[in-house]
Amino acid sequence: MADTGARPLVLLDVDGPLNPYAAKPEKRPAGYTTHWVKPASWVASNPHGRPRPAAYTRPLRLWLNPDHGSWLRSLGGDLVWASTWMHEANEFIGPRIGLPHLPVIEWRRMDRFDPDGLHWKTREILDWVGDGRSFVWIDDEITDADRAWVAGNHAGPALLHRVHPAIGLTREDIDAVAAWVSAAFGGRASAAAAG
Ligand SMILES: [Mg+2]
Known part of the structure; x- marks a missing residue:
């Protein structure tokens, strides 16, 4: 992809960071x-394997925090959906938390197996990001294997x-990411965001 600067x-x-699905059902986290x-993808994922009308499909519960959009926008980066929700994130997630329409990584495969034990997203993310572009990846399933592979x-x-998928994205998470962005880019990222 094109280099858009610093x-x-x-x-x-989405599921984990923005929708803390793993919290106890009776304990919705504060702020959500x-x-x-x-x-449509949820309706199509009928476990019985047969198509059925949307009217007969149980809705999916989402817990969303309306602060998340402004927190994420404050990071001064270029936000991108990297979720199995793909384009549906722009329809069902972004507008509910104050995010604009964002680019989407369209996964080629959503497999669970990787020969090196990486997350199934990791290799595709590096392909999508391209050579040398700096990035932050926020996810509940990242492991040290992914970190080591990306570093190399x-x-x-x-x-x-x-x-943590039972807690969701916290202010502390945002502060940690912001500190990394600031250390990596100085004031340039936030100055670009303000301008
Ligand atoms: Mg997740």
């Missing part, structure tokens, strides 16, 4: 609101920031 890419997972949605295979600065 701003890092900020790649966003509940939404019931029926994305990506020329630019990269931060793989793991968020």
